Amino acid sequence: MNAPTTSPIVRLRTATKRFATASGGVHVAIRDVDLDIAPGEFVAIVGPTGCGKSTTLSLISGLQRASAGTVEVQGRPVTGIPAGVGYMFQTDAMLPWRSVLANVAAGPAWRGTPKAEARTRAREWIDRVGLAGFEGYYMHQLSGGMRKRVALAQTLANEPSILLMDEPFSALDVQTKALMQQELLRLWAGTNASVLFVTHDLEEAIVLADRVIVMTASPARVKDDFPITLDRPRAVEELRTSSEFVAIYREIWASLSGEVDTARKVASRVA
């Protein structure tokens, strides 16, 4: 929506990822995926559980190499971890032996920012995610929602231009989840970052994104690509009940439900 169709910041062409399975076979996680993400664009990927959405993220992040096809970030093929990428994992990735402050300061410090400056920047971000006063806490002393805030602050402290998010809120209760979605939108509005947000929750995808991409059941390919024209800024909780939202939901669900059924059939055959 707010993205001009100039050169994309992320570009996948016929990207394919295969894994060797434990039983000696080959599992194709994603096949021939084409995907463009414009600078500043918020893209959500939905698809049935276990279809390979996360694999797409790990190819872009450089944590894994594509088996075939090309993956480019900011015009350069991905070989290592590309500059300007942030990644928020589904599970907790904070260091439990470090305080909130030290965790958030870690990114800048590892990238060579002097310690004092890294800490100052970390304090700002802790403040921005609403955790001022919790700088000295350890992870086990925080609630699930607070840990997500720390993770968000940690990722954003590096000021990434591409933010990859892998079902970051899936483990939260409904109210906390809605709150965190609102927070994410608020924080994202203050940056120029592109976001690629993987989720199996279609509501979440629509509420957050400029575009929702539907992936097929395994092996995942891009099935459909829906622009979401809801106005910003969005109020997450009110939006869900608006007629506009419901119409979009129906349209996308018509595309997604078929894949979910396929995935279920495969799962029940295996089980």
Added chain:
Amino acid sequence: MSRESTAVLDQPSLVKPGHRVEADSDAAALSRLRRARAKHRALVWTLRAAVLAAFFGGWQLAATYWLDPFYYSKPSLIWDRLYGWFAHGTSKGSIWSNLSVTLQEAVYGFVLGAISGVVLGILFGRAKLLAEVLSPFIQALNAVPRIVLAALFIIWFGLGMESKIATALVLVFFPVFFNAFQGAREVDRTLVDNARILGASRLQILRAIVVPSATSWILASLHTAFGFALIGAIVGEYAGSSKGVGLLISTAQGTFDAAGIYAGMILSTVLALLAEVVLGGAERRLLRWRPPAGGTATTTL
């Protein structure tokens, strides 16, 4: 702990007559809990003292009336021997000099063994090829009854402290090595991935993630390792030396002095317990970040 008695402590004027008091104050409930806990602790310690008294009392009685104290000794004789050592010195010089030699040997052996175990363990844990190539050799070395090396080390290093330090070192090295190895391998994959994305280099990952996450494994091994260091030092002294608790024990054995052997055992036990206290303190400091053992569980008041 009747409700009435504590309710009286609450301001009675605020309590409506006829209304059962639901909340006696939080403070009252807390102090009640604290008192109950203190009482429980006192009970546990009293029972512990009783166990000790029963053991030594029984031994004393048995050795006085049934057993031959020449073979089995008895607590009063052991006490006399310990008192004699501390008051008048041993046949091998002052007791403090003997204790200090044993402790030094154990500590040097422990420190050197722990450092080499941690460094090599973490290195092997992170370098897959190295671990794959050398693991059968390490298993084989671990299978060697290492205590026998004490004899060899005396030939190599002489009767001085060096040979005991070497024995303590090899005993300490393996448990620490295996735990450090395991700890370095069991690092949470997500933590490493996250750090890589955030921009950490291999060295930074090692320092910020691998070492701290292996620390709890390593610390667990250090507890038993100090015991091994002490065993190494004492066995080394026993095999041949000019000073130390092991020498006192071997001298006592040579003169059929059972009380002297027990006294030596008691001294080494005390050394081990003291070391345990020190290590426990260090562990608590290093692992402050961990949630308390009971989680965030609450106690009902």
